[in-house]
Amino acid sequence: MELEKNAALIIIDQQKGILHPRLGRRNNPRAEDRMLELLAHWRRSGRPIIHVQHLSRSQDSVFWPQQSGVEFQERFQPLPGEQLIQKQVPDAFCSTGLEARLRESGIEQLIIVGVATHNSVESTARTAGNLGFDAWVVEDACFTFDKPDFFGKARSAEDVHGMSLGNLHGEYATVVSTAQILMAD
Template identity: 80%
Template sequence: MELKTNATLIIIDQQKGILHPKLGRRNNPQAEERMLQLLGHWRRSARPVIHVQHLSRSEDSVFWPGQTGVEFQTRFLPAPGERHVQKQVPDAFCSTGLEAVLREAGIEQLVIVGVATHNSVESTARTAGNLGFETWVVEDGCFTFDKADFFGNAHSAEEVHAMSLGNLHGEYATVTSTAHILDAVETL
């Protein structure tokens, strides 16, 4: 893996609402620590960072505008010069202008972290891959929640996470680890 100097870190939905207990049991308790490790490296190497914020269309959502859940967690607040994209659906490319921003800046490589693996992370990574971006999803820098499948069978967050990553790997993105990404950053 060779990361270009303008490889862009995309941090999805690290808002206060994602910590709400009503979302249920999650996996990867160290995910935020991994995201912050990557964010620190991106900032030190002056690579681009894009923070994605979800503004829900559903009043019962933890991301409904006008309440604290929609706000970025303090530790993930965008720094001066870092781009901030707002979305209303899981896919960060849908009706946000994100593709145009990346194309105008000549960005070809994306490193995606955030939540939820099976939802906004997967849909954003699928579109990134379909649009031809070289896309990496950091498996230990994402998390999701316990979820029932269409037939009502319960699946643990670990199973949901693994299936979602399996859906992405090799077709839409390369699934990798924080350590692997940091090694690539350090070798430049």
């Protein structure tokens, strides 16, 4: 496992709304610490950083553009020179120009972190893999929430997270930890 010199860090939906209590119980309480660790490492190394912001089409969403939940959390505020991708669906590639930007920059390796594991992280990683990118999902720098399955059975955030990572690993992406990423550099 080797980290490319131009590997892009993709930070998904680190907006104020994701902290709203109505979203329920979550896993990985230290996920933001891991994301910030990776963000600091990327900034020091000068590698590309892409911040993904969700602008929901649904007025009842925590990411509805007409309220403060859509704004980036202060600790994840993009700096000058860092890229911003705005999306309206979970997949950061859908109608955003992300693929073209990556191809134009010669970026093939993507390190994906953020929220929610089973939603925007998984859909973005699936597309990245399908498009032929070398996608890595950092399991301890993502989190999700308790969620019932299709049959109505309550599933813990840990179960939802684990299943989502299981869906991705080996087929669409490689699932790794923050420590593995930092050691690969």
